[in-house]
Amino acid sequence: MQDQPLVTLDPSWPALSLADAEALLTAPGAKFEMETITLRGVPTRVWKNAPPSLAWLAQAARAHGARVFTIYEDERVTFEAQYRAVAMLATRLQAMGVAKGDRVALAMRNLPEWPVIFFAAASIGAIVVPLNAWWTAGELEYGVDDSGARVLFVDDERHQRFIEAAPALPAVERLIVARASSPLEGRASRLEDLIGTPHDYAALEEVPFPQVPIAPDDDATIFYTSGTTGSPKGALGTHRNLMTNIMSSGYGAARALLRRGEPVPDPVPRTSLTVIPLFHVTACSAGLMGMVASGSTAIFMRKWDVVRAMELIEREQVHMTGGVPTIAWQLLEHPERSRYDLSSLEVIAYGGAPSAPELVRRIHEEFGALPGNGWGMTETMATVTSHAAEDYLNRPTSAGPPVAVADLKIMDEDGAREVPVGQVGELWARGPMVVKGYWNKPEATAETFVDGWVRTGDLARLDDEGFVYIVDRAKDMIIRGGENIYSSEVENVLYAHPAVTDCALIGLPHRVLGEEPAAVVHLAPGLTASEAELQAWVRARLAVFKTPVAIRFVDQTLPRNANGKILKKDLKALFEDRASAAA
Incomplete structure (x- = not known):
């Protein structure tokens, strides 16, 4: 079944085929050049120019200097201030005895402290465990115990939720609370005693950035994803997984420009209203990593409120937002929308939930913005396919074609045979974004990860140009x-x-x-x-x-x-x- 385009596209589009665009973007010496290396015994195409690690990225981002990195209410943290806070907290963690391979868990809503903690722990080789801040105490307790986290960072709300559960967390040596509203006792301490508040970051003493040997394929994160049976599983990601997303996002945007017949400019900083939680790979890997690399600004909200969002878009001249289709729908349909100047919006992108073709059309017609979508999962550290601009308008029910370093195939129910183009089967994906496996779950790892491929559990089909259509989920x-x-x-x-x-x-x-x-x-x-x-x-x-x-x-x-x-x-x-x- 062929998609019906939502708008009448210029007859000259596309200026280039997908294959020709890929050839130009990945040519020797080009920004998106690829090379083939062996990952876990499997020859794999990777981005040759991807940053090597989160530690490298945290230090390189200092070059953005006085540009604002995060905005939260009246708190504005520049890239220089972010660097100082990361270096200081990383040093403090080392002083606590946190070493390479130790797990550091993080459970809080989107706050300026979140990326500081994330980069500080990862920069000393620790494995960061972002936990779902919406979980109950029992669910949070499971994630902490399963990961074996030695240090747990929480905000005040999570701390209140943990007060009764905390004694049952034997592995946790330090409980560090951001924005605590009551006195702390025992192993609990205030984050502000280590690095101050976000207002203080710019004035922090400059300390040497810890230098820990970190290879691209060293362990970096554990993001939890539930299976159809049993307890949640921790997807063990590497530095390469997250750094791959920086390049994949840039590649998708560049491919859309070439398809339109436009040149690819150097990246310029953008302002993004980040409303999806950072404990999701979509926000952390597909969103935050690219913003750090490009010197872009991330605006956080305490909780989603569509009127407040429109105020922020107008005041801060936001270029990008989205995350899930819900956000776009609420912006489109709010009765007070006309009161706000939302003309700065250039892209409204989302993933993580089915979206109606009507939404794609209305984003384009009513906002004058280009819609964006893509497909990925926790096990792929987000982006595998990228779907944007005219390609999305032309195929509104597709999730797009894979990025150049990724491969897709459709397998039969038994996983023994690849089915022909156009037929529905289970979607398998391969590439440098695929995680190592599940933390301490070898049987589940063996079932899901096969010779470099991840069995996604999604039922899908591919068309003759490689665009993927997610039909249903085999996983419940x-x-x-x-x-x-x-x-x-x-x-x-x-x-x-x-x-x-x-x-x-x-x-x-x-x-x-x-x-x-x-x-x-x-x-x-x-x-x-x-x-x-x-x-x-x-x-x-x-x-x-x-x-x-x-x-x-x-x-x-x-x-x-x-x-x-x-x-x-x-x-x-x-x-x-x-x-x-x-x-």
């Missing part, structure tokens, strides 16, 4: 506004309720959020439970966004196939009224 997962909800996790909580004997979680389409979770429940004979009661039960045990928005009760146990698997497609008819209203 719902994506609500960019947040992953794994059905088995919610189902297990529902099963724990004494009245529930059978249940299933399904995703309902939602025009703005992409999907919402809903549950079908069969109660034990003689027992009762209301929709509100079960929603409160889930909300008390899991992050709020995982709570079913609707629950339907059935008299019989749920329909299953011969293998005992619940036929979830048959259950969606129970929510037709709600799905129609949300579409």
Whole structure:
């Protein structure tokens, strides 16, 4: 099935084929030149000019000097101030005994302290563990224990959530709290005692930047991603994984310009309203890394508020925003939009959730901005494909073609045979962005990572030009506004309720959020439970966004196939009224 273009494109577009654009951009001596090296025993194309490590990037970014790096309310941190804070905190961590390979966990909302902690820990060879700040205490405790973090950084909200759980974290030697609102005791201390507040960073004493030998393929991060069964898995990423994204993002933008017939200029700093949490690879790897490299400005918000966002776009002349389709929809449809000057917006890009072609068209027509999309996952440290500008308008249901260092293929259900172009199968991806595997989970690693390829669990097809179309997810997962909800996790909580004997979680389409979770429940004979009661039960045990928005009760146990698997497609008819209203 061929996409229908959303607008009438210039007859001269594309000026270059994908192959010709790639040849120009990756030619010997070009910025995006590639070379083939052996990664974990597999010959792999890599970006020849990618930065070698996060430590290198943290030091090189100092050259941006007085340019503003982060803005949060009245706090503005320049690149020079960021460098001083990173160097000081890295030195302090070393003094605490943190060494190469130690895990340093980080659980906080988007604050100027977040990138300071991230780069400081990574620059001394520690493995940074960004934890989902929306998790409950139990979920956070699992991530800390599983990673074996010696040091845990939290903001005040996470600290309050951890007060009861903290004694059960035996591996944590130091609990460091940013913006604490109450006195701290025991192993807890204030981040401000180490590096001051963001207002203080520019005046910090300059200390020598710690020099730790770090190779591109050394361990750098553990980002947690849940599977369809069992506990969350930590994807073990390398410095090369994150540095690859800098080049991949630049390559995607340059390819779009060449396809339009325009020259590729040197990178210029941009201002981005960063509203997706930094504990996601989309924001950290695909977003933050490129901003650091290019000297761009990241604006953080305490929480998403569309009016406040429009105020910031107007005041700060924001060039880029997005993250998930929800953001674009709310900007487009807010009744007060006309009161704000949003003309500075050049790009609204997103990933992480399905998006409607209508959204792509409206971004272009109503904002005059170019839409952007892409495909990746935690196991690929974000970007594998890049979809932008006219290519996106021409193929609005595609996630784009892979970047030059990535390969895609569609495999049959058994993973034994590659299927022909146009047929649906499981999407496999390969390239220097693919992580090493799962932290301390060798069996899960062996199942998912095969000879350099990652089995994505997504059902997809490729067209004859290599554009990928994500058709469905083989993994039992719902994506609500960019947040992953794994059905088995919610189902297990529902099963724990004494009245529930059978249940299933399904995703309902939602025009703005992409999907919402809903549950079908069969109660034990003689027992009762209301929709509100079960929603409160889930909300008390899991992050709020995982709570079913609707629950339907059935008299019989749920329909299953011969293998005992619940036929979830048959259950969606129970929510037709709600799905129609949300579409």
